[in-house]
Amino acid sequence: MGGRQSSLRLALRNPGVAAGGGILVLLVAMALAAPLLTAFDPTELT
Structure with missing residues (x-):
């Protein structure tokens, strides 16, 4: 904290x-979020 x-x-x-x-x-x-965003494909939900 200090x-x-x-x-x-x-x-x-x-x-x-x-x-x-x-x-x-x-x-x-952004570097940490990029793999997560690419791994999460919205088209897989439909």
Whole structure:
């Protein structure tokens, strides 16, 4: 919890770090979601 608070404080001090971290998290989330989305085929339900 403390580590998260300190990183959040750092992000508030440095918007560039916050933007870079947000983009990195978004890329990781997309990379993790892509296989799930491709594995889930809506046409199989019908």
